Amino acid sequence: MSFSPATAREVDTLVIGAGQAGLATSCWLSRAGVEHQLLEQRPELGGAWQDRWDSFYLNTPNFAFLLPGMTYDGPEPDAFLPRDEVIELFRHYARRIAAPVQLGTEVTRVARADGCAAGGTGRGGATPGGGFAVDTNQASWLARNIVLANGAYQRPRVPASAAKLPEHITQLHSHDYRNPQQLPDGAVLVVGTGQSGGQITEDLLAAGRDVHLSVSACPEAPRRYRGQDTFYWLLQVNLHGPDYGINGLQAEQLPSPAARFTCNPLISGNDGGHSIRLRDLGRRGVRLHGHFEGTDDDVLVFSDDLAARMALVEASFGQRMQVMLDTYIAAAGIEAPLAEPVPAVDWQPSSSGSRLDLGAEGITSVIWSTGYGLDFGFLDIPVLDEWNYPRHLRGVTEVPGLYAVGLPWLTRHASSTVGAVGLDAEYVAGQIAWR
Incomplete structure (x- = not known):
């Protein structure tokens, strides 16, 4: 009107x-x-x-x-x-x-x-x-x-190259995904490992589906840290960090405007709340791939850096967030138990290369967990x-x-x-x- x-x-x-x-x-x-x-x-x-x-x-x-x-x-x-x-x-x-x-x-x-x-x-x-x-x-x-x-x-974001996928491939953004039953039989590729990508992957696994997962740069994080849910500490630093000179979670400290859109830690509220670890998903049968780069007919192309990408995802919490939370706990004089040791790296993904043939792998669906604009x-x-x-x-x-x-x-x-x-x-x- x-x-x-x-x-x-x-x-x-x-x-x-x-x-x-x-x-x-x-x-x-x-x-x-x-x-x-x-x-x-x-x-x-x-x-x-x-x-x-x-x-x-x-x-x-x-x-x-x-x-x-x-x-x-x-x-x-x-x-x-x-x-x-x-x-x-x-x-x-x-x-x-x-x-x-x-x-x-x-x-x-x-x-x-x-x-x-x-x-x-x-x-x-x-x-x-x-x-x-x-x-x-x-x-x-x-x-x-x-x-x-x-x-x-x-506005759900989907890569432009999604339009080049074969017509028989069912494509959904996480915005429109509801349950595994809405997908045709066959393997599923989930693109993106933010919270939506990780949680939808677990949903598909629980339904017995074969899942491939394209790994982004979203950090892993423990669901609980030093005796509290990790979000408890994050919220305290958001609200009270400046009182102790800790401003890392204030907007004026962002390194660039683009940082406003970085993804959140890979955690879930399902099953009482838990961390989502990429290696755990791989151990459960998920085929891991690098970052989605585009399409070449019926073949999808990924970055050939899966091992380095997983190492970055696993290290991110300890390199920045953990330091900030520990600094806040000390500055606020809070008595909290020591952090639990980081899980040992005891599983390695098999080399899947940088190319994925949809037909050969029986993939019939792609879920774009690629965020919003x-x-x-x-x-x-x-x-x-x-x-x-x-x-x-x-x-x-x-x-x-x-x-x-x-x-x-x-x-x-x-x-x-x-x-x-x-x-x-x-x-x-x-x-x-x-x-």
Whole structure:
């Protein structure tokens, strides 16, 4: 629906997206007395968790559910919630905070209103900066403020060379994978060893499927470290590290903008939570390959560096993250047991070369666990950098009245997680209330 000033609805603040970032922002805006509306393109609440496969469990423990107005207070703080319970938890949260959500509403364009009245013509007409004109598939809006809360999992990324695979090969991005039964009989190739790739590989193994796995550079990590879930320590460093001069998980310390999109440690919340080790997968029968490079007819080409790649994946935690966590534990004066020894390297992959013949190996399906890209295609405002990331300071963009919440590394490593998104939402809501 194209913008129509005559029929546009007016509101002080529009929040685009009603996942965890949008709901947290709504909670803080309500507390500040700011009139607002959330627009959610999905027909039901539950955010991107609805795009996870059937056997998915939340990767962060229950104690990390720290949304404003509702934190976990149950009997199992160290347990992990299955997908459907996660979805229902967010729906319950929306009801609890009385979030004003309009479902089934896709935002198609956000532009400056150029002086049009916004935020209510009865309260003084045009607002500072002119406000924003918003088109959706349902109605037009005039808003004094816009909060971009549409998430970090917007546009599934698939290599361009995927289009060259034979037509009889079933291809799915992890976004669309639900269970092994949706795949035809035959072996499966999983491309990518982030959390999704590792967990889907385990899901396929449990179903008795033959699996090939293309190894990326995502680090392995212990599920538990020095007496706590590893995410406990990561969250503490995110939230309290600067108090002790430890800033490695703060956004301003990133070596480059590209580092905002590096993958998370290879762990799982399934089966009570566990580490995923590539060598363990290989020992269980998974055929490991190097990084996916492209296609040559029915043959897939991988980097010929599997041994070095696995060594890098295994060493990454100890080289950076472990040092940071140990430094924090010491600086905070926390008594914690010593780290358990690193498992011995007692299994080596057989040489699979750099080429994989799909037909010869009986591979009928490829699952692209290759991550997501940001998608702000509806923004008709020049505020994005070369990485399609809004230029901002603590979620306040360079455009007056335009804000962002819930993006990876918005202010810190955990900005897009349920453990820290509420902090950024609180700051942004405070800026809106002050404005």
